[in-house]
Amino acid sequence: MTFLTQMAAARCGTITPQVRQVLIDEKIHENDLLTRIAEGRIVIPANRNHTSLLAKGIGAGLTTKINVNLGVSEDCCNVEAELQKVRRSIELKADAIMDLSTFGDTRAFRKRAVEISPAMIGTVPVYDAVARYGKDVAAITVDDFFDVVRMHAEDGVDFMTIHAGLTQTAIQRLRITPRLTHIVSRGGSLLLDWMTANDKENPFYEHFDRLLELCRQYDVTLSLGDGLRPGSLRDATDAAQIQELIFLGELTKRCWQAEVQVMIEGPGHVPLNEVAANMLLEKKLCHGAPFYVLGPIVTDVAPGYDHITSAIGGALAAAHGADFLCYVTPAEHLRLPDQDDMKEGIIAARIAAHAADIAKGIPGAIDWDNAMSAARRDLDWDRMFGLALDPEKAKAYRASSKPVDQEVCTMCGDLCAVKRSRTILQPETDAAS
Structure with a gap:
């Protein structure tokens, strides 16, 4: 049987069950929703294997969504505690949960999270490649990377962060661009390590068609990661960040040609006066694809309060076009967040999202x-x-x-x-x- 992605179905005028759910949740006309999905301005991350999913739409004209990061690490490997965070995130009305696990039986945790979560689930497969194979990063093969992507797709993950725009050209741009904090993306730093050690191109960029085929097969939404996002205010909106964004815009068009849904990840640490410009650049360079931002964090001097710095930036970013906010907790830059931190982060992100929806004039928001x-x-x-x-x-x-x-x-x-x-x-x- 041939399955259609949400984008392919919309281009055929087909109303999927996931589209029907979005129409229930949002004040948008059916034709407008289908048109924007078909054009790539709205995505509905919905892996066909995620049977417990209550679908949500992300993009133009819809309410701003929020994401929660969690997962086990080597220093804090308590699977039940992280599963309880999944349950609590759902109670607190998070729209998405990203499993960033880097240690232990990551697959068992991921499959359990998918099983119990009506919220969409995201992952970063390159983290899991390191955890799963236990190899030095340089020894991981291209097939290793893609085997992990396939595994995540089979397990029901709805969207995956793939840093495919971190090319050798982008790295060269980074080397000649003086930065205060270099690369702060874990996925970006791992690929930098692999590419440098092997003197090869980014495997996800070089073999992007292979990635698209896997995504199309399971209807996984690609979240094209910003491996060169700024990790300090001084590095915001620099040449390296924009160089990567240009590549992400080119890859966006290839996703749409393959009828694969795609959204773009963005900064990071950004001064207030540059937030609106960053939103405009993404929408221009990535052709109106939904924009997913971490914060942005608008000052570097508030450890312990970064749920506030990110809520300020997130509200401004979403008011100027961002569609999806990744929460930040008070523990950011300090440690793995606990449940109290998580709640503070979720509430702050929800406040930012709702404030932005009012500013954007989302029907019914006020x-x-x-x-x-x-x-x-x-x-x-x-x-x-x-x-x-x-x-x-x-x-x-x-x-x-x-x-x-x-x-x-x-x-x-x-x-x-x-x-x-x-x-x-x-x-x-x-x-x-």
């Missing part, structure tokens, strides 16, 4: 805020908690400081402006209530 404002006007605390992005925290704060007048809070008490002005401006409504 309705949630209007409902909250009405509940505040009415001093209806139960309704406020029900509408809160994090009801648990809102209730805990309220319970920790009880007012004498239960209608108000301990910030203003009898001087509550909302209650006082409502009494004057809505006397009939108050009397009726």
Whole structure:
């Protein structure tokens, strides 16, 4: 039986079950959704082997989605703890989960995550190639790399980060571009090591058609990684980053020719005044493909608070065209995040995404805020908690400081402006209530 990718189906005018799910979740006309999938401006990462998936769309005219990174490492190899993070991420309404495991039985963990997750699952196969084969990076073969890609596809992974734009030309550009932090992408640094040791081209660039065939077979969405993303403000928007982005734009067209869905990964550490320009460059150079950004982090001096630095950058980035935000936790740059860190990162990313949706004019986005404002006007605390992005925290704060007048809070008490002005401006409504 011949299977169609989501892009191929859209080009035929076929409404897949995944498209139907997106139409339920989003305020977009069916024809507009199909057109944008067909053009590559929207992707629905949905591996045909991920049977527990509740499909989501990423791209033009849709709500901004958020991703959570997790996975086991050599220093923190607690599989059950990471699976609990998967469950908690879903409870906290993450749209996607990236398994970045680098140690132990990575396949068993990945398959379990796919089995229990209705959220889309992403991976970085080059990490797993190192973990699985236990070889020196230089000794990994091209077939080794592609065998791992096939394994991830078979296991039901919906999107894969592949740093195919990190070519020898891009590395040469890096060598002549003075950088403060060189390469901060793990996948990018591993491929740099392999390419330098073997004096060969990036295997994923050289054999890109082979990669596309695997993606088409399972309908895996390619997330073309930014191996040369800036890891410090000083390195943002430099020649090496843009050189790689140019290659990613060329590869995007090859994906679309093969009817493979693709999105582009972006920076990184970016000053506020350069965020909008980075979004414009990606959309121009990569032909409107969905853009997936890490943060961006807008200052380098806040370790312990990088969920805030990234939320600031993420809101601005999404308001200017980014479609998918990778969360950042307070533990960024410091250690593997725990569940508390993860929650802080998810909430911060969701705030950024929603703020951007309002700015972008996504249909219905501001309705949630209007409902909250009405509940505040009415001093209806139960309704406020029900509408809160994090009801648990809102209730805990309220319970920790009880007012004498239960209608108000301990910030203003009898001087509550909302209650006082409502009494004057809505006397009939108050009397009726």
